[in-house]
Amino acid sequence: MNIGSIGRNVIHEQVKEIDLVSTRTFLDFDALFIFIPEISSIHHPQAFIDRRSQIIEFLQLGRTVVVFTSFANLDHLLPISDFKIHPSSGQRVEFKGPDYLKTFWSSVQNDMQYLTYFEKPPGLPFLFVPETNKALATLIKIERGHILFLPWLKPELAGPVAYEQVCKRFVAAFQKLAEHISPKKTEVSFPPWSVHYGWAREQEIRENLVLIQRQADELSKAIIAKSKLLEVEERLKILFTAKGNNLADTVTEVFRELGAKAEPGEPGRDDVVVEYDGKHAVVEVKGKKSSAAEADAAQLEKWVAGFKEDKGTDPKGILLVNAYCETSLAERTDPPFPDQMLKYSTRREHCLMTTTQLLGLLLEARAHPEKRVELVNSLFSTIGVYQQFSDWRTFLTAPGAASAKS
Numbered sequence: 001m002n003i004g005s006i007g008r009n010v011i012h013e014q015v016k017e018i019d020l021v022s023t024r025t026f027l028d029f030d031a032l033f034i035f036i037p038e039i040s041s042i043h044h045p046q047a048f049i050d051r052r053s054q055i056i057e058f059l060q061l062g063r064t065v066v067v068f069t070s071f072a073n074l075d076h077l078l079p080i081s082d083f084k085i086h087p088s089s090g091q092r093v094e095f096k097g098p099d100y101l102k103t104f105w106s107s108v109q110n111d112m113q114y115l116t117y118f119e120k121p122p123g124l125p126f127l128f129v130p131e132t133n134k135a136l137a138t139l140i141k142i143e144r145g146h147i148l149f150l151p152w153l154k155p156e157l158a159g160p161v162a163y164e165q166v167c168k169r170f171v172a173a174f175q176k177l178a179e180h181i182s183p184k185k186t187e188v189s190f191p192p193w194s195v196h197y198g199w200a201r202e203q204e205i206r207e208n209l210v211l212i213q214r215q216a217d218e219l220s221k222a223i224i225a226k227s228k229l230l231e232v233e234e235r236l237k238i239l240f241t242a243k244g245n246n247l248a249d250t251v252t253e254v255f256r257e258l259g260a261k262a263e264p265g266e267p268g269r270d271d272v273v274v275e276y277d278g279k280h281a282v283v284e285v286k287g288k289k290s291s292a293a294e295a296d297a298a299q300l301e302k303w304v305a306g307f308k309e310d311k312g313t314d315p316k317g318i319l320l321v322n323a324y325c326e327t328s329l330a331e332r333t334d335p336p337f338p339d340q341m342l343k344y345s346t347r348r349e350h351c352l353m354t355t356t357q358l359l360g361l362l363l364e365a366r367a368h369p370e371k372r373v374e375l376v377n378s379l380f381s382t383i384g385v386y387q388q389f390s391d392w393r394t395f396l397t398a399p400g401a402a403s404a405k406s
Contacts, residue, residue, distance in 0.1 A: 001175055002028065007035030008155075011164040012171045021047045026054040027192055031178060032065045035153075036074065048076045055079060059145030060195045064178055066148045069137075070115040079142065084119040090129070093136055093151075096224055097126025100180045101139065107173035111166045114151035124220050127151070133228060139181070141213050143206075146181055236362075239355040240392070243287020243325050248272060251285050251320055251355065254362050258376050265303070273307070274318075277373075279380045281316040282307050285355070291334060292321040292352070294341040301348055316380045317348065322355040329356070329392050337385055346384045353379070353386040359396075360389030 123140030255262035260276040272283040284300040323336035
C-alpha cells in the first residue's frame with residue numbers, strides 16, 4: 001500500500017510525505033494521512049481548492065483519508081460540512097463500535113491522545129469521552145471511499161527511535177483496517193478519468209446509495225443513543241447488587257431524579273445529605289453481606305446529631321441498606337432489619353428502608369408522576385420500616401416472568 005502524508009513525516013517505508021503546495025497528485029496513493037494543524041498555517045488558497053478537488057476524486061475511487069484531528073478549520077480541505085469540533089484534550093476514552101474498529105483501536109490507542117471532540121459527528125462515531133456523548137473519532141463513508149477521523153498521533157517527543165515504532169504500529173494497524181473497510185476486489189480497476197462519465201441509471205443508483213448510507217448513519221447514532229440510555233438504567237441494579245461508594249453514588253442519583261437536592265456528605269460522615277421542599281435528611285447507605293444491625297442505626301443517629309449541631313435544624317434520619325448484597329434477590333428470605341434494632345430506630349424516628357425498596361419508589365414515581373411528591377414526602381414521615389414497597393416482586397421482573405408489575 002502506498003500512503004501519502006500531509007503535514008508530518010510518518011517514518012515508514014510505505015509512507016511518502018507530500019508538500020501541500022507541490023504538484024504531486026494525491027491520486028498516486030492508495031491512502032492519505034492528513035495532520036491538520038501542521039498545514040493550517042499555510043496561506044495558499046488555490047492549493048486548498050485544488051487539493052480539495054483531488055480528495056473528492058480520491059474518495060470516488062474508493063480510497064481512505066485519515067485525518068488526525070485537532071482544533072482547526074476542516075471545511076477548506078475536506079468535502080464535509082455541518083459539524084463542529086471543540087478543543088478538549090485527554091487520553092481516557094470509551095469505545096463503542098463494531099469489532100473491526102475495536103481491533104484497530106486496541107492496536108494504536110497507547111500511541112494516541114485526543115485534542116478535540118465532535119459536536120453531532122457525521123458517519124459512525126466509535127470513540128467517546130468516558131460516560132458522555134462527546135465523540136472523539138468517527139468513520140464516514142463518502143462515495144466509494146472513507147474519511148477516518150482519529151485522535152492525534154503522538155509526536156516525536158520520546159525521540160526518533162520511539163517515534164519510528166509509533167509509526168510502524170499505526171501503519172500496520174491501519175493496513176489491516178483498510179483491508180476490511182475497502183477490501184481489494186478482483187474486478188477491473190477503472191482509470192481515474194472514468195469518474196467524469198456516467199448515465200442516468202448510474203446516477204440514480206448512486207443517489208439511492210447515498211440516501212441509504214445516511215439512513216444507516218442515523219440508525220447507528222440511534223443505536224448508540226439507546227445504548228447510553230440502557231447503561232443508565234442498568235446502573236440502577238447497583239441498588240441491589242453493590243456496596244461502598246458505587247451504592248452511595250447511585251442512591252444520590254435516585255434522590256436527584258425524584259426531585260430532591262442530594263449531595264455526598266462530608267468525608268467520614270453521612271453518606272448523602274438530602275433536601276426536599278424545605279425538609280432535610282441525612283442518609284446512611286450500607287451494603288451488607290447479612291442484615292442491618294443496631295450499630296448502623298447508631299451511626300445514623302450520630303450523623304443526625306452532627307447535622308443538627310452544625311445546621312441548627314432537625315434532619316430526618318434515613319438508613320438505606322442493601323442487605324444480603326451477595327445473595328440473589330430470590331434467596332433473600334430473612335428480614336433486612338432484625339427485631340432488636342427496630343425499637344432503637346423507632347424511638348429515634350428513623351426511616352428504615354432497603355435500597356431495593358428505594359428502587360421500587362423510583363419506578364412508582366416514574367409510572368405515576370402525580371404521586372411523586374407524596375412518595376418522597378413519605379420518606380420524611382415514616383417511623384420504622386418503610387412498608388409500601390416491602391417486596392421486590394411487586395415491581396421487578398423476576399426470571400421467567402412475563403412482565404414487571406408496577
